[in-house]
Amino acid sequence: MSAHSEPSPDAIPDTIPDAIPDAIRQALRRILECGDLETKLAPVPTLPAGVGFEGLSPIEIDRPCRDAEIAMGSGAESLPRPGALGDPRARALCLARFAHHELQATELLAFALLRWPDLPAALVRSWLSVLADEQRHARLYLARLHAHDACLAEHAPHSDYFWKHAGAMAAGGPPAFLAVLGLTLEQANLDFSLLYRDGFRAAGDEASARVLEVVHRDEIGHVRMAAHGLRQLLPEHHGDRARYEASVPFPLSAARAKGRRFDAAARRRAGLEEEFIEHVRTARSSTEHGGRS
Ligand SMILES: [Fe+2]
Ligand SMILES: [Fe+2]
DSSP states (O other), rough: OOOSOOOOGGGGGTTTHHHHHHHHHHHHHHHHHOOHHHHTTTTOOOOTTOOTTTSSSOOOOOSSOOGGGOEEESOOOOOOGGGGTTTTHHHHHHHHHHHHHHHHHHHHHHHHHHHHHOOOOOHHHHHHHHHHHHHHHHHHHHHHHHHHTTOOGGEEEETTTTGGGHHHHHHHHHHHHHHIIIIIIIIHHHHHHHHHHHHHHHHHHHHHHHHHHHHHHHHHHHHHHHHHHHHHHOTTSEEESHHHHHHHOOOOOGGGSSOOSOOHHHHHHTTOOOOHHHHHHHHOOOTTTSSSO
């Protein structure tokens, strides 16, 4: 390259640090404002350490765009039990449901990151890393779904179970978001992921079982980050249990933060306090109707 073609120092914009958060926010917007799966699962640029979205204006998107193949509706047929997974159609239904959980988690992280730009930079970084994990999980489940000669379109409309709580999260702010996504839905998935791993394994579908194992391992990190984030946001509350109860919006509760087989060890690996683990283990709800949709 000739010296002539090199940019002069004057030509280098001094807005590079701002351009990176802007590019990331545009990618997050596309996750919510584009209806197609490929765009929603496209990688989001990496945020440099110490850089956040402070000072940028909030972007409030209440509901994601969805193309027909991933359209959402309320309610869904019940999830096959792990013992039913010898039937490939039952496996496909579970894989479609799990892929759609991951897609909703991806979208809700974008929803939160855009809505609350003044979050601490470290929290923004951790949410972006969780978002990338959720995109990867969605792809892993979709690959297994396709291996069953099935696709998401066959299962539309998909249950909007996670998105049903978006209004409550918007009202409750970042603590409600962490209590819903991280400490209720993801904490429950510590149990569901191993229950279904064993179901797929018993049915001879080892490849899907391994995906559930990867999700379970990553979910431990996500629950850890949610608990840590809530400690940062609510330092005036003492204990994980008190912080959770102060943040979780109705109708969610500790009774929804678990599956049929309670995995206390995974919760300890996620760093949850014993008092909170015991609180979730013993929680009962009169509105509980069994498994998560
Ligand atoms: Fe996930
Ligand atoms: Fe997760």
